[in-house]
Amino acid sequence: MRPELLRKSKASAPASEEELIKRLAPHVEAILDQLGVDRSDPNLQDTPRRVAAMFLEMFHGLKEGAEPSVTVFPNEERYSAMVMERDIPFYSMCAHHLVPFYGHAHIAYIPGKHIVGLSKIPRILEFYAKRPQIQERLTEQVADYLWQRLEPLGVMVVIEARHLCMEMRGVKKPGTLTVTSAIRGAFENAKVREEFLGFLNRSQKW
Numbered sequence: 001m002r003p004e005l006l007r008k009s010k011a012s013a014p015a016s017e018e019e020l021i022k023r024l025a026p027h028v029e030a031i032l033d034q035l036g037v038d039r040s041d042p043n044l045q046d047t048p049r050r051v052a053a054m055f056l057e058m059f060h061g062l063k064e065g066a067e068p069s070v071t072v073f074p075n076e077e078r079y080s081a082m083v084m085e086r087d088i089p090f091y092s093m094c095a096h097h098l099v100p101f102y103g104h105a106h107i108a109y110i111p112g113k114h115i116v117g118l119s120k121i122p123r124i125l126e127f128y129a130k131r132p133q134i135q136e137r138l139t140e141q142v143a144d145y146l147w148q149r150l151e152p153l154g155v156m157v158v159i160e161a162r163h164l165c166m167e168m169r170g171v172k173k174p175g176t177l178t179v180t181s182a183i184r185g186a187f188e189n190a191k192v193r194e195e196f197l198g199f200l201n202r203s204q205k206w
């Protein structure tokens, strides 16, 4: 699955990280210069390179080969109830303003023939979070990935997030929580969704 935000690939080989930092840094310099920032300040000496490296890190999901290798096992126990990973923290970057949005994802599936290695669920979330993103798309992409890769009986993804573009700028509403969900298969059934919400609302025991 290719990140759909990538431009069509060019014929040339992908640039190394070092090369990309070299190419990006002058653009950061230009922004600082246009803002009238004094780049001779010792704290700013290395800032263009740092910001370039930071963007590569924050947008790691765009990198060729970033898709995690997702280990799937046969469901030998024929486990057929819900598996949920809740409260998975994530950080992403808003596609509109390139500032962070962050929060928690709650991801559940009901296995069919396959189960997935538990650590792979947060890895899939990371893969889709580390790119210019909108919350609705992130939610759908994680659900679609699990739905297609695992062929489970159902998938449900809920994401709760705070958007800094709505908090520290613009409308300035700190603390606003945006909640999105995506459902596939068995979760279309209200009873199954209720079970998901029951798991979600259980108080933390640790």
Ligand SMILES: Nc1nc2c(ncn2[C@@H]2O[C@H](COP(=O)(O)OP(=O)(O)OP(=O)(O)O)[C@@H](O)[C@H]2O)c(=O)[nH]1
Pocket: 094, 095, 096, 133, 134, 135, 136, 163, 165, 166, 169, 170, 171
């Ligand atoms: N649906 C959705 N909207 C988002 C998300 N992240 C940011 N936005 C919104 O994207 C919109 C961009 O609107 P514009 O009017 O083009 O940009 P703007 O002038 O900076 O808007 P304000 O944020 O209202 O100041 C804003 O309403 C943001 O709140 C997201 O994940 N999903």
Ligand SMILES: [Zn+2]
Pocket: 094, 095, 096, 097, 098, 099, 163, 165, 166
């Ligand atoms: Zn934004």
